[in-house]
Amino acid sequence: MIEPALYLIPVQLSEGDLAQVLPQANLALVSEIRHFVVENVRSARRFLKKCNRDIDIDSLTFSELNGHTPPEDVAAMLSPLEQGEAVGVISEAGCPAIADPGADLVAIAQQRGMRVKPLVGPSSILMSLMGSGFNGQSFAFVGYLPIDASQRVRKLREMEHRIMHDDQTQIFIETPYRNNSLLADLLKHLPQAMRLCIASDITGAGESIVTHTIKQWSSLHVTLAKVPTIFLLYK
Amino acid sequence: MIEPALYLIPVQLSEGDLAQVLPQANLALVSEIRHFVVENVRSARRFLKKCNRDIDIDSLTFSELNGHTPPEDVAAMLSPLEQGEAVGVISEAGCPAIADPGADLVAIAQQRGMRVKPLVGPSSILMSLMGSGFNGQSFAFVGYLPIDASQRVRKLREMEHRIMHDDQTQIFIETPYRNNSLLADLLKHLPQAMRLCIASDITGAGESIVTHTIKQWSSLHVTLAKVPTIFLLYK
Numbered sequence: 001m002i003e004p005a006l007y008l009i010p011v012q013l014s015e016g017d018l019a020q021v022l023p024q025a026n027l028a029l030v031s032e033i034r035h036f037v038v039e040n041v042r043s044a045r046r047f048l049k050k051c052n053r054d055i056d057i058d059s060l061t062f063s064e065l066n067g068h069t070p071p072e073d074v075a076a077m078l079s080p081l082e083q084g085e086a087v088g089v090i091s092e093a094g095c096p097a098i099a100d101p102g103a104d105l106v107a108i109a110q111q112r113g114m115r116v117k118p119l120v121g122p123s124s125i126l127m128s129l130m131g132s133g134f135n136g137q138s139f140a141f142v143g144y145l146p147i148d149a150s151q152r153v154r155k156l157r158e159m160e161h162r163i164m165h166d167d168q169t170q171i172f173i174e175t176p177y178r179n180n181s182l183l184a185d186l187l188k189h190l191p192q193a194m195r196l197c198i199a200s201d202i203t204g205a206g207e208s209i210v211t212h213t214i215k216q217w218s219s220l221h222v223t224l225a226k227v228p229t230i231f232l233l234y235k
Numbered sequence: 236m237i238e239p240a241l242y243l244i245p246v247q248l249s250e251g252d253l254a255q256v257l258p259q260a261n262l263a264l265v266s267e268i269r270h271f272v273v274e275n276v277r278s279a280r281r282f283l284k285k286c287n288r289d290i291d292i293d294s295l296t297f298s299e300l301n302g303h304t305p306p307e308d309v310a311a312m313l314s315p316l317e318q319g320e321a322v323g324v325i326s327e328a329g330c331p332a333i334a335d336p337g338a339d340l341v342a343i344a345q346q347r348g349m350r351v352k353p354l355v356g357p358s359s360i361l362m363s364l365m366g367s368g369f370n371g372q373s374f375a376f377v378g379y380l381p382i383d384a385s386q387r388v389r390k391l392r393e394m395e396h397r398i399m400h401d402d403q404t405q406i407f408i409e410t411p412y413r414n415n416s417l418l419a420d421l422l423k424h425l426p427q428a429m430r431l432c433i434a435s436d437i438t439g440a441g442e443s444i445v446t447h448t449i450k451q452w453s454s455l456h457v458t459l460a461k462v463p464t465i466f467l468l469y470k
Contacts, residue, residue, distance in 0.1 A: 008365045019259040021355045025252070098364060098371040107368030110432075110446035118365035120256045120438070122355045129333060130243045130353035133342030136333040140375035140403065168375065197345075203355070211345035 002032045003117075004081055006109045007088045008102065010095045010121020011047050013228070014204030018050055021122045021203050027051045029119070033088040035061045035080040039101055044090045065089075065101050075108050082112075093228075095123050099143065099173065124230050125171055128199035131209035132169070134234035139169035145182065156189050163194070163235050170233045179224040182231065183217075190214045190233070197232040200225065237267045238352075239316055241344045242323045243331045245356020246282050248463070249439030253285055256357045256438050262286045264354070268323040270296045270315040274336055279325045300324075300336050310343050317347075328463075330358045334378065334408065359465050360406055363434035366444035367404070369469035374404035380417065391424050398429070398470050405468045414459040417466065418452075425449045425468070432467040435460065 009030060012021050031052045038044035041062045048055050063077045081087045089096040089105060095118075096102035109116050125141050140162065146152045159170040174182040186196060192215040199209040206227065212220070244265060247256050266287045273279035276297045283290050298312045316322045324331040324340060330353075331337035344351050360376050375397065381387045394405040409417040421431060427450040434444040441462065447455070 017260070021258055021260075023256055024254040024259055025256075095361065095365055097368075098361065100371065102365075103368055103371050105368075106366065107446070110368045116366040116368075116444055117442075118362040118437075118444070120355070120357045120362070123358070123361055126330065126333065126358055126361050127353040127355070130330055130337075131341065131351040133332075133338055133340075133345045133351075136335065136338050137378045138376065141373065142401075142403075143372045166377075168377075202353075207352075209351055209353070211342070 002029060002086050003115070004084045004086050005115040005117040006078070006081060006106065007033060007086060008096045008106070008116070008118040009088050009090050010119060010123070011090060011093060013093050013122050013124055013202055016203075016205075023120050026119050026121065030088060031055055033086045034059065035085060036088045036090055037063045037065050037077045037102075037105060038089070039066045039091040040064070043092055047090060065105060067101070069101075071104070074104050077105060078109055078112070078114065081109070081114055095121055098123060099125065099141070122203050124199070124202040124228065127202050128197065128209060128230040128232055129169065129171060131199060132197035132232045132234070133211055134169040134195070134197060134232055135167060136169070138167055139171060141171045143172060144174065145172055152185060153189055156186070159233060160190065160194070163233060167235075172231050174229065174231065176226040176228060179226065179229050183222075183224055186231070186233075187214055187218045192218075193235075195234050197234075198224065199230040199232065201227045202230070237264060237321050238350070239319045239321050240350040240352040241313070241316060241341065242268060242321060243337065243341070243351065243353040244323050244325050245330045245354060245358070246325060246328060248328050248357050248359055248437055251438070251440075258355050261354050261356065265323060266290055268321045269294065270320060271323045271325055272298045272300050272312045272337075272340060273324075274301045274326040275299070278327055282325060300340060302336070304336075306339065309339050312340060313344055313347070313349065316344070316349055330356055333358060334360065334376065357438050359434070359437040359463065362437050363432065363444060363465040363467055364404065364406060366434060367432035367467045367469070368446055369404040369430070369432060369467055370402060371404070373402055374406060376406045378407065379409065380407055387420060388424055391421070394468060395425065395429070398468060402470075407466050409464065409466065411461040411463055414461065414464050418457075418459055421466070421468075422449055422453050428470075430469050432469075433459065434465040434467065436462045437465070
């Protein structure tokens with residue numbers, strides 16, 4: 001019997017063998033959990049089957065937690081835990097509650113004094129930062145940049161200030177089909193000497209983590225694929 | 236034969252079975268690497284033996300990279316990779332180049348167009364954030380707070396601003412023997428309603444990730460153990 005807790009279960013970022021990116025212990029642990037809160041039921045079922053092909057999916061309960069979930073429905077997802085049963089949280093890719101739903105549920109669990117247990121798994125944000133060569137003693141993840149042109153330029157100025165003044169690596173993401181338009185904006189508005197790391201398809205077959213100055217990127221005329229990509233800036 | 240690259244190899248944060256916190260693939264991969272850049276040779280050897288007890292430690296090369304390494308010595312650590320051989324980076328605990336040495340070496344590898352390959356492993360920063368219930372769409376890790384009392388208060392004000400104005404979770408660390416003195420400062424200088432998550436001994440036997448308001452923490456009169464601890468703040 002596993003300890004009753006809210007288990008935060010990372011999933012793989014790309015196709016391939018789970019043993020590449022998840023500790024063996026996670027795979028055993030998920031087989032012991034009967035109640036799940038998931039971003040998407042279909043992909044969560046697929047993930048669980050991959051962890052353990054003998055798992056009896058139909059005996060499990062799933063609650064969906066995503067952008068469409070009414071906030072007032074969240075707390076009830078913890079009721080199995082209130083009755084002493086483990087609950088697992090599974091997001092669509094990567095680590096629950098990091099640039100993904102789940103944080104609200106964790107906050108309620110914390111309020112109620114429940115035990116919360118994050119597990120080890122792949123984080124494209126963290127792995128990009130490791131591979132960038134940028135400052136890992138001070139860094140910020142800021143999510144998506146504003147779409148509006150003037151707000152976007154203002155955000156870039158602010159990040160430039162944090163890099164120069166606070167010596168802080170700045171990390172952000174974009175919807176994959178907008179990668180090229182974001183890159184064009186970065187090349188247009190940032191200082192030539194600033195370094196930009198573009199990290200694509202982390203842990204995938206096409207993984208690429210490359211750092212150049214803005215000037216170098218401009219001369220390379222690259223086209224980014226429509227794949228999940230992390231952008232990092234540092235002086 | 237593994238691909239020649241600079242492999243960034245996370246290590247466990249606490250005693251115990253490696254399969255709890257590292258993917259099986261990492262353990263196989265380290266056995267194939269002959270050249271290592273390590274924060275501390277003794278603990279790196281111990282880690283490698285734990286990954287594979289049949290490893291022939293004496294046939295491996297180790298370069299030490301830490302606070303005592305002259306910056307001009309760093310580039311030469313990549314020479315095996317220039318000759319087509321994989322190099323592994325191992326820090327004392329957690330993920331290389333995140334709140335740990337290694338970023339300078341990665342930066343040089345990036346400058347030279349070498350392939351950099353981060354592996355999955357435990358990060359106390361990321362796991363604390365997952366478990367805190369705080370905003371994982373925007374967060375900053377700021378390392379250590381200033382020691383000087385007035386500078387420290389100024390830093391707390393700045394973090395308060397980033398939380399309220401940018402909706403950004405603030406994450407920081409302290410040398411374990413100063414945990415209680417830091418906690419006293421937080422309780423003294425931060426607003427009563429602000430939430431503080433204290434995450435200690437992540438992945439260890441005494442793991443604890445607890446979120447309360449400053450007001451609640453004040454009434455609890457806790458004493459923190461002298462163990463590695465992550466502090467997180469959010470509104």
